[in-house]
Amino acid sequence: MRIVQKFGGTSVADIERIQAVAQRVKAEVDAGHQVAVVVSAMAGVTNQLIEYCGAASPMHDAREYDAVVSTGEQVTSGLLAMVLQSLGVQARSWLGWQIPINTDSVHGKARILSIDTNELISRLEDGQVAVVPGFQGLGEDNRITTLGRGGSDTTAVALAAALNADRCDIYTDVEGVYTTDPRIVPSARKLDKITYEEMLEMASLGARVLQTRSVELAMNHHVRLQVLSSFSTAPGTLVCDEDEIVEKEIVSGIAYSRDEAKLTLVGVEDRPGMAALIFGSLADASINVDMIVQNVSEDGSTDVTFTVGRADVDRAKQVVESDDAIVCREIRTDGQVVKVSVIGVGMRSHVGVAKTMFKALADKGINIEVISTSEIKVSVLISEEYAELALRSLHTAFGLDSE
Numbered sequence: 001m002r003i004v005q006k007f008g009g010t011s012v013a014d015i016e017r018i019q020a021v022a023q024r025v026k027a028e029v030d031a032g033h034q035v036a037v038v039v040s041a042m043a044g045v046t047n048q049l050i051e052y053c054g055a056a057s058p059m060h061d062a063r064e065y066d067a068v069v070s071t072g073e074q075v076t077s078g079l080l081a082m083v084l085q086s087l088g089v090q091a092r093s094w095l096g097w098q099i100p101i102n103t104d105s106v107h108g109k110a111r112i113l114s115i116d117t118n119e120l121i122s123r124l125e126d127g128q129v130a131v132v133p134g135f136q137g138l139g140e141d142n143r144i145t146t147l148g149r150g151g152s153d154t155t156a157v158a159l160a161a162a163l164n165a166d167r168c169d170i171y172t173d174v175e176g177v178y179t180t181d182p183r184i185v186p187s188a189r190k191l192d193k194i195t196y197e198e199m200l201e202m203a204s205l206g207a208r209v210l211q212t213r214s215v216e217l218a219m220n221h222h223v224r225l226q227v228l229s230s231f232s233t234a235p236g237t238l239v240c241d242e243d244e245i246v247e248k249e250i251v252s253g254i255a256y257s258r259d260e261a262k263l264t265l266v267g268v269e270d271r272p273g274m275a276a277l278i279f280g281s282l283a284d285a286s287i288n289v290d291m292i293v294q295n296v297s298e299d300g301s302t303d304v305t306f307t308v309g310r311a312d313v314d315r316a317k318q319v320v321e322s323d324d325a326i327v328c329r330e331i332r333t334d335g336q337v338v339k340v341s342v343i344g345v346g347m348r349s350h351v352g353v354a355k356t357m358f359k360a361l362a363d364k365g366i367n368i369e370v371i372s373t374s375e376i377k378v379s380v381l382i383s384e385e386y387a388e389l390a391l392r393s394l395h396t397a398f399g400l401d402s403e
């Protein structure tokens with residue numbers, strides 16, 4: 001078999017942890033498998049590097065940001081190759097540009113375009129372990145790029161797809177994908193299996209256990225993806241097609257995101273084309289808008305509320321203010337909000353999920369500010385101070401608590 005193993009930051013946090021990782025790699029090699037390993041930077045290192053960039057120059061060049069923040073992974077890949085060699089395992093590190101992992105040139109958030117696997121495959125076939133730093137690639141501008149926070153997951157899945165691997169094992173610091181973040185809700189339950197679609201929603205709605213892009217790639221290329229702990233030998237969670245899951249829950253998981261801010265344009269002139277103007281201007285400024293509500297108009301004007309990422313709130317306000325064609329009385333902003341979402345493919349065939357959700361929140365006196373739904377999720381925007389209470393109450397209301 002050909003296997004890709006990925007180890008996250010806490011799994012390679014120090015030399016002792018890297019030695020433990022090397023043992024896991026060796027076990028697969030000893031079992032006769034071809035192994036490519038993707039590693040993250042040591043826990044905390046990427047944050048530190050980002051801080052350095054901010055301190056060096058608040059308006060830094062994105063190409064130099066990538067040159068700096070990609071280095072954490074270079075260190076761990078070299079160290080893991082050394083430790084593997086010391087255990088008698090043939091191993092070699094391969095930086096993104098050496099393979100190369102080709103990406104577009106959107107520095108700081110690049111997408112992988114292709115991976116040249118010729119050399120890697122011949123080495124794997126010779127029994128050599130390839131150690132690949134996650135998170136980095138080579139842009140079309142011939143410079144180092146990075147894939148956005150959590151991007152090592154995407155490196156691993158993209159590499160598994162390119163190598164036609166039989167399995168992609170993502171090792172992290174929890175035992176798999178849980179019904180919700182186990183660090184916030186201790187009664188969260190580990191899922192044996194979750195569908196690609198649900199995992200995609202969970203990831204994009206805030207569960208950072210897998211980067212969203214990695215799930216998208218796994219779904220499109222049918223990569224057999226597993227999430228498990230590098231700290232235990234417990235079985236993990238398999239991310240798979242819906243027909244592999246016999247017992248489907250109505251709600252499989254609950255996600256939350258703190259990266260939300262709300263803007264309300266009060267007293268917007270109510271005429272055709274206004275929404276196109278507002279959201280057109282925001283799109284032109286590359287500001288991503290998520291939830292939107294518009295009230296009915298009574299006196300020819302209406303209120304439009306929408307959410308953007310927290311980092312974009314001031315810029316979004318400026319964009320609206322500076323567009324003379326957008327007429328409104330007042331712009332209010334609120335950065336103290338979170339989005340809580342319940343997710344499950346069972347919702348397609350069951351009614352009443354929204355009702356259960358709204359009642360559970362009402363029982364705790366939690367006000368819902370904005371609602372949005374899709375076929376397999378319901379999301380609500382609430383005040384940040386109620387985030388944990390909401391998560392715990394919904395977890396219980398949907399019968400997800402472990403016994």
Ligand code: ADP
Binds near residue numbers: 150172183202
């Ligand atoms: P790594 O460094 O291994 O990539 P991350 O910190 O990126 O690890 O992701 C693992 C973390 O994701 C866990 O420690 C957990 O707190 C968080 N998390 C959020 N939602 C979930 C969930 N539904 N299931 C498991 N972990 C979750």
Ligand code: ASP
Binds near residue numbers: 008040046072151
């Ligand atoms: N080190 C990078 C980050 O912290 C990539 C990763 O760990 O996935 O975002």
Ligand code: MG
Binds near residue numbers: 008150210211
């Ligand atoms: Mg991660």
